[in-house]
Amino acid sequence: MEHNYRTDLWVDWCPGCGDFGILSAIQQSLAEIDKNPENYVMVSGIGCSAKTPHYVNVSGIHTLHGRGIPFATGIKLANPNLTVILDGGDGDILSIGAGHFVAAGRRNVDMTIIIHNNGVYGLTKGQASPTMPRGLKTKGLQRPNIYDSLNPVAVALSVGYTFVARAFAFDIKNTKDILVKAIKHKGTAVVDLLQPCPTYNDINTKEWYEKRIYYLDKDPTWDPIVRKADEEEVEKKYLQGIQKSLEWEEKIPLGIFYQNEFVPSYEERINNNIPTYFTDPPATSKICDGNGLPLARMDKIFSDRLIRK
Amino acid sequence: MSEVDIDLIIGGPQGGGIDSAAQIIIRSFSIAGYEAYGIREYHSNIKGRHSYFHVRIKDEEVRSLRYPVDILACLDSETPFVHMYDVTKNTIVLFDEDVKGTKLNQVLTLEPETKKHIEEKLQSEGYELTVSGSLEYMKKRGAILVPVSFRSLVNEALGPSKPPARYANTLGASISMALMGLDSEFTMSGIASVFGKKKEVLEDNEKIVKVAYEYISKNNGLKIKKLGPKTVRERYILTGNEAIAIGKVIGGLKLQTYYPITPAADESFFLEGHDYFDELSGGENETLRKSGVVIVQAEDEISAIAMAISGAMTGARTATGTSGPGFSLMAEAIGYAGINEVPVVITLYQRGGPSTGLPTRNSQADLSFAVNAGHGDFPKIVLSSGDVQEGIEDAVKAFNFAEMFQLPVIHILDKNFANSFYVVDGIDYDRMKIKRWKLPEKQEGEFERFKFTEDGISPMGFFGKNIMWLTGDEHNEIGHITEDPETRDAMMVKRMGKLEIAKKMIPLEDQAILFGDKDADVTIVSWGSNKGIILDVMDKLKQEGKKVNFLYIRMMVPFPTDFVTNILKNSKMIIDVENNYTGQLAMLIKQNCAININKYLLKYNGRHPTEDEVYDGIKKLIDGKSNRVVMTNGA
Numbered sequence: 010m011e012h013n014y015r016t017d018l019w020v021d022w023c024p025g026c027g028d029f030g031i032l033s034a035i036q037q038s039l040a041e042i043d044k045n046p047e048n049y050v051m052v053s054g055i056g057c058s059a060k061t062p063h064y065v066n067v068s069g070i071h072t073l074h075g076r077g078i079p080f081a082t083g084i085k086l087a088n089p090n091l092t093v094i095l096d097g098g099d100g101d102i103l104s105i106g107a108g109h110f111v112a113a114g115r116r117n118v119d120m121t122i123i124i125h126n127n128g129v130y131g132l133t134k135g136q137a138s139p140t141m142p143r144g145l146k147t148k149g150l151q152r153p154n155i156y157d158s159l160n161p162v163a164v165a166l167s168v169g170y171t172f173v174a175r176a177f178a179f180d181i182k183n184t185k186d187i188l189v190k191a192i193k194h195k196g197t198a199v200v201d202l203l204q205p206c207p208t209y210n211d212i213n214t215k216e217w218y219e220k221r222i223y224y225l226d227k228d229p230t231w232d233p234i235v236r237k238a239d240e241e242e243v244e245k246k247y248l249q250g251i252q253k254s255l256e257w258e259e260k261i262p263l264g265i266f267y268q269n270e271f272v273p274s275y276e277e278r279i280n281n282n283i284p285t286y287f288t289d290p291p292a293t294s295k296i297c298d299g300n301g302l303p304l305a306r307m308d309k310i311f312s313d314r315l316i317r318k
Numbered sequence: 319m320s321e322v323d324i325d326l327i328i329g330g331p332q333g334g335g336i337d338s339a340a341q342i343i344i345r346s347f348s349i350a351g352y353e354a355y356g357i358r359e360y361h362s363n364i365k366g367r368h369s370y371f372h373v374r375i376k377d378e379e380v381r382s383l384r385y386p387v388d389i390l391a392c393l394d395s396e397t398p399f400v401h402m403y404d405v406t407k408n409t410i411v412l413f414d415e416d417v418k419g420t421k422l423n424q425v426l427t428l429e430p431e432t433k434k435h436i437e438e439k440l441q442s443e444g445y446e447l448t449v450s451g452s453l454e455y456m457k458k459r460g461a462i463l464v465p466v467s468f469r470s471l472v473n474e475a476l477g478p479s480k481p482p483a484r485y486a487n488t489l490g491a492s493i494s495m496a497l498m499g500l501d502s503e504f505t506m507s508g509i510a511s512v513f514g515k516k517k518e519v520l521e522d523n524e525k526i527v528k529v530a531y532e533y534i535s536k537n538n539g540l541k542i543k544k545l546g547p548k549t550v551r552e553r554y555i556l557t558g559n560e561a562i563a564i565g566k567v568i569g570g571l572k573l574q575t576y577y578p579i580t581p582a583a584d585e586s587f588f589l590e591g592h593d594y595f596d597e598l599s600g601g602e603n604e605t606l607r608k609s610g611v612v613i614v615q616a617e618d619e620i621s622a623i624a625m626a627i628s629g630a631m632t633g634a635r636t637a638t639g640t641s642g643p644g645f646s647l648m649a650e651a652i653g654y655a656g657i658n659e660v661p662v663v664i665t666l667y668q669r670g671g672p673s674t675g676l677p678t679r680n681s682q683a684d685l686s687f688a689v690n691a692g693h694g695d696f697p698k699i700v701l702s703s704g705d706v707q708e709g710i711e712d713a714v715k716a717f718n719f720a721e722m723f724q725l726p727v728i729h730i731l732d733k734n735f736a737n738s739f740y741v742v743d744g745i746d747y748d749r750m751k752i753k754r755w756k757l758p759e760k761q762e763g764e765f766e767r768f769k770f771t772e773d774g775i776s777p778m779g780f781f782g783k784n785i786m787w788l789t790g791d792e793h794n795e796i797g798h799i800t801e802d803p804e805t806r807d808a809m810m811v812k813r814m815g816k817l818e819i820a821k822k823m824i825p826l827e828d829q830a831i832l833f834g835d836k837d838a839d840v841t842i843v844s845w846g847s848n849k850g851i852i853l854d855v856m857d858k859l860k861q862e863g864k865k866v867n868f869l870y871i872r873m874m875v876p877f878p879t880d881f882v883t884n885i886l887k888n889s890k891m892i893i894d895v896e897n898n899y900t901g902q903l904a905m906l907i908k909q910n911c912a913i914n915i916n917k918y919l920l921k922y923n924g925r926h927p928t929e930d931e932v933y934d935g936i937k938k939l940i941d942g943k944s945n946r947v948v949m950t951n952g953a
Binding site: 016018046047048050052055060062063066067068069070071072073076078079080081082083084086087088090091108109111112279282283284285286289291292293294295296297298299300301302303304305306307308309310311313314315316317318 | 344345348349507510511515550552553554555556560564567568569570572573575592593594595596597598599600606608609610611612614616617618620621622624625626627628629630631632633634635636650651654714741744745747748750751752753754780781782783784785786787788789790791797798799
């Protein structure tokens with residue numbers, strides 16, 4: 010029987026929320042990839058987006074505000090055979106969790122980060138998030154926003170993410186296609202998912218986006234993938250991605266900005282130091298015999314601590 | 319009584335090889351069959367500031383250090399100033415005569431406050447403000463001065479091209495051992511044991527030892543006592559940090575996360591160098607194979623604890639190690655581990671707080687915080703260790719308890735433990751049993767990770783084995799969010815009830831130990847690295863005919879309330895000994911047992927408490943001269 014990727018919980022987002030589209034796209038992408046459902050783990054931080062794991066019928070861990078990335082990392086490092094997908098909000102990942110977002114780019118653990126990008130903190134009544142431009146006064150704000158916004162795609166590229174893409178929550182088919190590629194990517198994939206908030210962001214609405222978005226892959230010359238492991242190729246594709254990421258306001262590109270699978274994953278780097286890492290990963294490695302006697306022997310460790318003539 | 323009992327301090331600039339000197343001394347005496355134990359004191363600084371190693375040598379187990387010292391080895395011009403109070407009649411002070419003329423004001427590494435104290439003291443006693451002045455002051459206290467020209471001895475041993483400062487540590491250590499009367503054969507072996515891997519370095523250092531011994535026999539011949547060889551056995555030198563690392567790996571550690579912080583990071587550092595090790599195959603025909611432990615240097619302590627928690631829920635035995643500032647950052651996540659019943663171990667090495675405080679100095683002031691870390695009510699275990707043997711075994715027990723009762727375990731230690739050099743006989747694997755309980759079975763369909771069960775412990779589930787949900791929100795048995803009041807009540811009762819289960823299942827000797835007779839006039843209560851000092855002081859008081867016992871508390875949560883109450887309710891006098899300002903263990907006793915403790919012996923200057931000051935303090939408290947004595951030893 011086919012696995013049902015929906016749980017039977019009532020989904021408690023506001024009617025018209027972009028998160029519904031993201032949820033459907035996730036469920037469809039998991040079904041399409043068709044792994045053993047036990048091998049998926051959905052991770053989230055805190056906020057509206059953070060409910061997502063409860064609505065997907067695979068293991069889920071709803072964690073602390075801003076800490077989705079380290080929680081996801083711990084799971085993957087303990088068992089590199091699992092497929093780990095993190096849903097975070099723009100405040101979650103780019104404000105309180107921004108340090109983790111930078112560090113994760115440097116690690117390149119094989120996992121997927123989905124940023125639910127709506128420009129506001131929904132659950133706390135619509136405060137401005139790091140992606141809301143300066144000067145905007147959405148209806149939840151007392152005064153226009155006096156912070157400048159950051160560009161999630163450009164930040165992701167600059168800190169070393171090896172797959173950076175953008176999708177629009179209300180184009181479920183395209184979002185699903187991008188998520189499948191992100192999940193299959195070796196290394197950390199970041200998807201900036203434009204997700205209108207119908208309750209608190211009355212400026213960047215579904216209609217606002219629909220007038221501006223366009224698809225990068227409609228241009229047959231657009232090639233975001235690093236094809237060979239040489240510096241020139243990497244630089245070319247990287248700069249092209251950065252340049253594209255600067256487009257906003259009039260025209261908003263969707264699709265893959267950059268992908269490079271030549272960068273070793275963090276797990277591969279561990280396996281270089283510990284050659285049994287993939288074959289005997291931490292989560293399933295035996296630690297004692299049937300009588301509880303520990304297996305680890307410390308004789309070698311002790312050798313330079315040995316005191317003798 | 320130990321026939322041999324020598325305290326030595328060797329001091330010099332940070333980065334000047336004090337650590338190697340410590341290794342040379344401990345290894346040499348251990349090779350000769352003696353017992354040795356020492357602590358390193360240092361500034362939060364890489365190079366230049368004053369650092370020293372305090373060691374005691376006996377022919378029986380060394381459990382404490384003591385002032386005044388028998389030998390003060392000064393490798394630079396700062397040491398005689400800052401340690402001039404640490405000497406008494408017949409203390410041997412060896413110093414570099416080339417720096418005799420150095421003025422107090424020329425010692426730029428001295429902190430102005432310290433300089434002022436020294437200046438006032440020397441001036442009031444009528445000594446000049448130079449190294450010579452401080453030496454003369456020590457002479458007046460009864461010290462025997464042994465001048466050595468470091469430059470000419472290094473020159474004699476290695477020629478003029480070698481910088482004397484580089485060999486000051488070996489030279490100072492060798493002369494000290496020559497003065498103690500340790501046969502040079504053992505010092506040579508100690509040197510070989512420290513530098514054995516680097517041939518050229520070893521040869522140079524051997525020449526230094528030779529010159530040092532010749533110098534002492536020619537010019538001095540002064541010996542505290544001729545130390546002959548004892549029964550020799552192979553032993554190991556370990557710091558507290560290393561002992562915990564080893565205990566953790568034996569206990570099944572597979573993923574350790576950390577963010578660099580003193581004095582915790584040395585544990586993870588050591589593990590990084592030993593992350594690929596031998597293990598038994600565990601089958602019928604026992605063979606050796608390779609295994610690993612993944613050490614992750616995270617971007618901060620919040621990340622470190624988060625990775626450890628989720629790694630634990632994926633099935634690995636995981637831990638993180640930190641100190642006060644990092645532990646403060648972890649508090650929220652510890653609550654997450656509490657509500658999600660996650661078996662994770664946090665090794666907390668206390669240092670002087672609050673804030674950055676005294677980052678490289680000792681403290682026991684994080685006990686209240688560890689006990690209460692995290693918002694809301696949730697169960698955790700807080701256990702402490704007092705010495706290296708306990709430390710290694712407790713590292714295994716911490717994992718066992720975490721897994722059996724499905725909760726975070728805080729293993730609370732301190733800087734004195736972390737930076738002590740211990741000599742151990744090796745590992746008795748039979749004492750390090752791994753206990754597993756309710757490990758997950760692979761199961762199809764819906765899995766109730768937080769199921770209410772007869773025995774009060776839910777079935778464990780791991781990502782990859784079971785489809786399950788975790789959330790920091792209150793949740794139902796499946797792990798989905800609920801705010802239903804009845805479920806909330808039941809979940810609270812289930813979680814908190816585990817503390818009672820733990821208290822029943824954990825052996826009493828892992829919770830608290832009473833040393834000495836039940837019947838006593840004075841009961842000392844303390845915890846952690848004070849253990850050995852108090853045992854030594856208790857022996858001394860007993861010899862004087864005092865009826866003293868010692869209630870040593872190992873587990874702070876859950877608290878061994880009945881055991882402690884039964885002992886303390888009949889005590890005639892209770893003295894609380896702790897390295898903090900507020901008497902945090904006494905507060906915990908009051909909270910749990912409704913027993914007031916009125917006499918305190920405390921220390922919070924960050925330096926290691928010593929046998930003499932604990933002895934003096936307890937005597938003062940017994941005599942009723944004071945109810946609160948603060949210990950101040952240490953430069």
